[in-house]
Amino acid sequence: MDQILTLFYENREFIFLIIVSIFLGIEVISNVPAVLHTPLMSGANAIHGVVIIGSIIIMLEADPTNYFALILGFLAVVLGTLNVVGGFVVTNRMLEMFKKKDKK
Amino acid sequence: MTGLLGNSILEICYIAASITFILGLKMLSSPDKARKGNLYAAYGMGLAIVATILFKEEFSSEKTLNYVLIFAGLLVGTLIGTRMALKVKMTAMPQMVSFFNGMGGACAAVISLVEFDHLMHTGEFDLGLIIVIVLGLIIGSVSFSGSIIAYGKLEGKIGDKALPAGQILNIVLLLGILGLGAYVTVMDVPNEMFIYIILGLSLLYGILFVMPIGGADMPVVISLLNSFTGMAAAFGGFLYDNQAMLTGGILVGSAGTILTVLMCQAMNRSLTNVIIGSFGGGGAAAGGDKEQGTVKEVTATDAAILLAYASKVSVVPGYGLAVAQAQHTVHSLEKALEEKGIDFTYAIHPVAGRMPGHMNVLLAEADVPYPKLLEMEDANDQMANTDVVLVIGANDVVNPAAENDPSSPIYGMPIIDVLSAKNIIVMKRSMGKGYAGIENELFFHDKNRMLFGDAKDSLESLISEVKNL
Numbered sequence: 217m218d219q220i221l222t223l224f225y226e227n228r229e230f231i232f233l234i235i236v237s238i239f240l241g242i243e244v245i246s247n248v249p250a251v252l253h254t255p256l257m258s259g260a261n262a263i264h265g266v267v268i269i270g271s272i273i274i275m276l277e278a279d280p281t282n283y284f285a286l287i288l289g290f291l292a293v294v295l296g297t298l299n300v301v302g303g304f305v306v307t308n309r310m311l312e313m314f315k316k317k318d319k320k
Numbered sequence: 321m322t323g324l325l326g327n328s329i330l331e332i333c334y335i336a337a338s339i340t341f342i343l344g345l346k347m348l349s350s351p352d353k354a355r356k357g358n359l360y361a362a363y364g365m366g367l368a369i370v371a372t373i374l375f376k377e378e379f380s381s382e383k384t385l386n387y388v389l390i391f392a393g394l395l396v397g398t399l400i401g402t403r404m405a406l407k408v409k410m411t412a413m414p415q416m417v418s419f420f421n422g423m424g425g426a427c428a429a430v431i432s433l434v435e436f437d438h439l440m441h442t443g444e445f446d447l448g449l450i451i452v453i454v455l456g457l458i459i460g461s462v463s464f465s466g467s468i469i470a471y472g473k474l475e476g477k478i479g480d481k482a483l484p485a486g487q488i489l490n491i492v493l494l495l496g497i498l499g500l501g502a503y504v505t506v507m508d509v510p511n512e513m514f515i516y517i518i519l520g521l522s523l524l525y526g527i528l529f530v531m532p533i534g535g536a537d538m539p540v541v542i543s544l545l546n547s548f549t550g551m552a553a554a555f556g557g558f559l560y561d562n563q564a565m566l567t568g569g570i571l572v573g574s575a576g577t578i579l580t581v582l583m584c585q586a587m588n589r590s591l592t593n594v595i596i597g598s599f600g601g602g603g604a605a606a607g608g609d610k611e612q613g614t615v616k617e618v619t620a621t622d623a624a625i626l627l628a629y630a631s632k633v634s635v636v637p638g639y640g641l642a643v644a645q646a647q648h649t650v651h652s653l654e655k656a657l658e659e660k661g662i663d664f665t666y667a668i669h670p671v672a673g674r675m676p677g678h679m680n681v682l683l684a685e686a687d688v689p690y691p692k693l694l695e696m697e698d699a700n701d702q703m704a705n706t707d708v709v710l711v712i713g714a715n716d717v718v719n720p721a722a723e724n725d726p727s728s729p730i731y732g733m734p735i736i737d738v739l740s741a742k743n744i745i746v747m748k749r750s751m752g753k754g755y756a757g758i759e760n761e762l763f764f765h766d767k768n769r770m771l772f773g774d775a776k777d778s779l780e781s782l783i784s785e786v787k788n789l
Contacts, residue, residue, distance in 0.1 A: 223448050230558060230566065237567050240342065241574030248349040250586070250670050250695060253579065253677035256348045258417045259358050260575055261546050263341050265424050266365060266568035267553035269372050270431045273560050275390045276377040278434075285434050290389045292430040297397020298404075299424035300369075304362040305405035306416055311355035313684035 255310045262303025268296025326375040333371035334564035340364025341568050345575060351690060368564045369394075410685050411642045414675045415474035418467045418542045421549055425463030428552035429519065432457035435559060436515050445510060449559065454501040456555035457515065458522045463548040465526030470542050473530070490528050497521045529595075537594045539675040540583045544591075547576025586670030586734070615751070618769035620778060623745050624785030630707030630743075632663040634699065636736050637683065639673050640713015640749065644775035647686035650712065653779055654688065656786045665692050667699030667709075667736050669717035696736055703740040711738060711746040713775050718746075719760045728758060744768040747778050 224231070248256050271292030278285040340360045347357025373390060377383075401420070408416045432453045439445065439453070472478035497518060504514045533541055554569030556562070584591050618626075627633055635650060654664045666688065672679040680693055694702070703709070711718055714736075721728040722735045738744050744767050751763070762768055771778050 219447055227448065227558075233563070233566060234554070234570055237570035238574040241345070241571040242578050244342065244345045244349070244571070245575040245578045248579075249351075250582075251668075251677050251680040251690075251693065252348060252351065252354060253583070254413060254417075254675045254681050255354060255358070255677065256345075257543055257546060257576070257579060257675070258413070259344065259348050259354075259361065260550070260572045260579070261417050261421050261424070262358075263344065263361055263365070263568050264546070264550040264553045264572040265420075265427075266337075266341075266368065266565050267424055267428045267431065267549075267556050269368055269562055269565050270553075270556040270560055271393075271427055272369065272372045272390055273376060273562075274431060274434050275386050275393075276373070276383075278386055280382055280385050284437060286386065286389060288430050288434045290393050292427045292434070293390055293393030294397045294400075295423045295427035295430065297394050298401040299420050299427060300365055300401075301398045302401035302405045302416070302420040302423070304358060304365070305402055306408065306413065306420070307358045308355065308362075309405065310410075310413065310681050311358055313681065 255307055258303060258307040258310060262300060262307055265296055265300030265303055268293065268300055271296045330371050330375040333367050337364040337368035337564045338567040341571055345571060410682055413681065414539060414542060414678065415471045418470045418474065421542065421546050422464045422467030422471065424549040425460045425467060425552060428456050428460030428549065428556055429464060431556055432460060440512055447505060450505045450510060452555045452558040454504055454518065456552050456559065457518060458497055458501060459548050460552040461519055461522035462526040462529065463545045463552060465523040466530045466545050469527050469530040470538055470545065474538055486528065486532055490525065493521060493525050493528065497525060540580055540594050543576055543580040543583055547573045547580060550576050615763055616769050618745060618771050620771065620781040621785050623771050624782050624789065626708055626743055627657060627782065628660060628786050628789045630662055632706045633657060633708050633710065634665050634667050634706045636667045636709060636711045636714050636718055636738060637672060637679050638712065638714025638717060641775050642673055642682050644713065646776040646779055647682045649776050649779040651686040651688050653783050656783050665694050667696065668693050669696055669736050672714060672717055696734060700737045703737050706741040708743045708745060709738045709741040711744065713747065715760055718762055720762055721758065730758065739765065739767065745771055747771045747775055749774060
């Protein structure tokens with residue numbers, strides 16, 4: 217019990233941030249018209265690619281002789297980059313089409 | 321550069337990145353700002369990545385290999401990712417999103433593996449850290465294998481397969497994974513083997529979870545897996561005390577969940593129904609063969625005459641239009657009819673195509689002006705004044721069974737009310753069933769005429785006939 221309470225107390229700011237972010241996410245999304253659902257899903261998909269930061273931190277902290285961490289870390293960087301770059305480029309391609317309409 | 325200055329710059333960059341993520345998502349809600357919003361979020365991401373590389377750790381020469389590998393990884397990922405994203409056809413967008421989502425999930429799972437290994441070496445078994453690592457591993461792996469299965473199904477490489485008693489197996493599997501995860505967190509000295517068992521079972525769960533779900537529900541599943549990956553990223557944020565990962569992950573987690581719910585609402589189904597009901601698999605058995613009546617066919621010439629003498633025409637596009645790559649052709653028909661002073665609009669069902677908004681993206685690609693795309697409610701309001709409704713490659717979204725046949729698997733789904741219009745022309749390849757695998761009594765209705773053939777060819781002959789009139 218004490219362990220759980222300590223865990224809660226030590227992370228209270230994180231928990232606060234999480235709760236606010238959850239509501240923020242809901243609030244931001246609820247105004248999106250159905251036409252933009254696909255680009256939105258794709259854009260959100262690119263944003264969770266932020267997980268790549270974690271893979272970079274692994275690589276920065278890894279001991280240069282720890283090949284397990286280096287190989288998996290490299291793999292994680294590639295996967296994360298695919299998510300980020302692919303996600304943003306695909307979203308941009310979809311939205312480019314909407315852009316053309318507005319100029320007319 | 322580290323120390324106070326470096327750390328401060330790093331944190332400022334993370335705050336800036338978090339702001340761009342929020343703004344980006346917000347701007348995605350209006351068509352004219354959406355593209356800018358996406359770019360802002362991309363710049364924010366780039367900033368966070370560069371700042372992490374520069375300021376997180378002091379550069380030391382013995383770690384040259386680490387830095388080389390980071391840049392190599394970034395380069396490889398960028399090249400492959402850009403190439404795939406630029407090559408993919410607009411109709412294949414949903415599976416592309418699913419694929420990239422799977423990559424993010426895999427990234428989170430791999431991070432958990434490395435961090436757990438690190439923990440085993442340092443021997444600092446902090447309860448919070450282990451919980452976060454295990455949860456990140458489970459969610460990341462489920463998201464990865466699930467997304468890849470969803471990708472395969474939408475590509476048509478994997479069919480619907482449901483194991484007997486699959487739901488019970490899934491629940492047992494899920495409980496087993498959670499139980500093992502809980503066990504690992506309370507062990508005094510965690511056993512590394514358990515982590516790999518959890519990894520294997522989670523991957524299996526992702527496969528079994530998505531496998532029985534029918535194609536019509538796939539967008540909902542992708543959206544759900546998208547929010548899963550968001551959560552996995554957020555656990556990574558916990559792990560590294562990293563606010564950018566945390567806010568980005570949680571934002572996507574909550575936004576993705578809401579988007580999933582919105583999609584379910586558009587189909588008038590609950591999320592549990594989608595996950596447990598396995599729509600596509602069981603659908604074919606329901607709604608037996610009723611007395612069907614006769615189908616009236618129409619030639620392109622007669623259809624063209626009907627169109628040319630109408631004053632208001634509405635098109636209900638479906639996935640068939642996308643498959644036939646006919647979005648440009650339908651735009652030409654729109655122009656040909658508008659020259660004759662005919663009011664021409666598109667009635668877009670929320671789940672037309674394979675994803676909410678997918679049809680809008682496809683039509684936008686063909687330069688169809690944004691105001692011409694009516695959402696379902698507006699389209700239905702105008703339906704009574706519409707002379708001709710042209711249903712192109714759509715089926716389930718105009719099936720009256722959704723309104724009047726409680727035994728139908730799509731009963732309760734809102735549909736486009738084409739029966740209120742004066743005439744209906746359904747353009748279809750054949751009398752085949754729609755995605756839900758059920759008959760459509762609309763085809764046998766008095767007001768309806770069928771124009772069989774490939775959507776693109778039929779539209780082209782319609783255009784030339786209209787121009788000849």
